[in-house]
Amino acid sequence: MRFSFFLSEAFGSMRRNWVMAMAAVITVFISTAILGAVLVTRDNLNQGATSLKNRVMIEVFIKDSATPQQTQALERKIQGMNDIKSYKYISKDEALRRFRERFGERIVANLPINPLPASYEIQVKDADRVDSVAQQFFDNPVVDNDPGTHNGVKYAKETVRKMLGTISLIEKGMWVTTGIFAAAAVLLISTTVRLSIFARRREVEIMRLVGATNWFIRWPFVLEGFITGLVGAMLAAAFVWVGNWGIANWIQSSQIDFLSLRVFRMWWQGGSWPLGLMPTLTILGALLGAVGSLVALRRYLKT
């Protein structure tokens, strides 16, 4: 059995039934494009959420009067904590430099002294633990609290919690949407393939009567499905990629900084996708087409 024979059978049949082939390509295109759009949005949200979570930070301000020994003791305490991913010491000078960078030279130019306190920036491993970590610094004597408050320890308490809740909700919703559209894609494709095979069931019957094995009959159909799926999914991947790229550019140029969420340009790097989202989408479409053919053929090759 020759591969070239099967391939020429597949191409011949697509040329003859080009309307059906086009319909199948368009079906794959639409369903994969929707699937791709959902996945891109989900990946973007995921990355956004990750970067948000990473930015959940506790700032601990240190009294100007603290001795180096006291500061070191505080640092050792931070080092000893389990829930901490990283920390960074921001000296008074560093704080001023940042301030200057952000608000301009003019404001700080004639300051007689540096009013900004030194601080530790602490990143927690798990955004949910931010509360309990922060509380451990509340009553530390080195911390620059106003009397009767804990305002020397700063972190976004309620905001963070709400944001995280929303993100996890959106994430769940996206998974559900992905599932629904993936199922719809399989259904649509297998229906299209079934239609085209139904139109050719007499051919299949004749092939069987001449002694063709089931796989001999299947191969051209499977290749046809594979090629159809490949073309449709490649178009869809290109479409999604261009759309994603356009939106990313638009957001960047319009200076919208929605929760500092960036739209990622996905190509080879694609979040959770081993090959990148677009190649994965393409392969997925091709496999979908092939499997759709197999499933649709099953009833004609039973006995």
Add this chain to the structure above:
Amino acid sequence: MIVFEDVIKVYDPDVVGLQDFTCHIGKGEFVFLVGPSGSGKSTLIKLVLKELVPNSGRILVAGRNLGTLRKSRVPLLRRNIGCVFQDFKLLPNKTVHDNVAYALEVVGEPRRSIRRKVPEILSLVGLAEKTDSYPHEISGGEQQRVSVARAFVNHPPLLLADEPTGNIDPETAVGIMQLLVRINRTGTTVVIATHDRDMVNRMRRRVLQLEAGRLVRDERRGSYDQVTEEVGDAL
């Protein structure tokens, strides 16, 4: 070549296909199956191809028991049986050449030998000029000859024909029959289901007559109708 032992085939809503059917067809024989419409001729042919499975009884083809033949071996069985149908059963999207070549592709014949064998058999059936035509572009008789070519291109030991001359004019029918005789001379067993009285009477070959699924006559050098004393007297 073909053995039927007490074969019963009943179609779903209690319709008799074959009943208590026993017969033996030897290697290299040339046999006509005759009988009125609905008597079970096509049923018999489908049973030999294992397109149908009998309700009871035993069928042997080339020594193989079809009852114990695994599903996956059915294609192998069919490759050793050439088949000609009343409605030709040609692949509509393939040219005359490719239709015949398909039977060779199926058995994995090398390309070079396909290139040699197909034109050979097509000129044997007189269709050398129609090589690149599609089935719908040629006449019924020509289509039938294509299907004979396809059935024989593998040189199978057994050739079944279900009303091969049913749809074509008498002269062309004679041509087809001569083709089948020639094929038979190469040693291939040929079984033909037919309503063609003149043909059967002219050829005087073995005749199996069916009636409502039963074998009612098995005659060497037989004719289409049963010539009995009474009928002879009446004439």
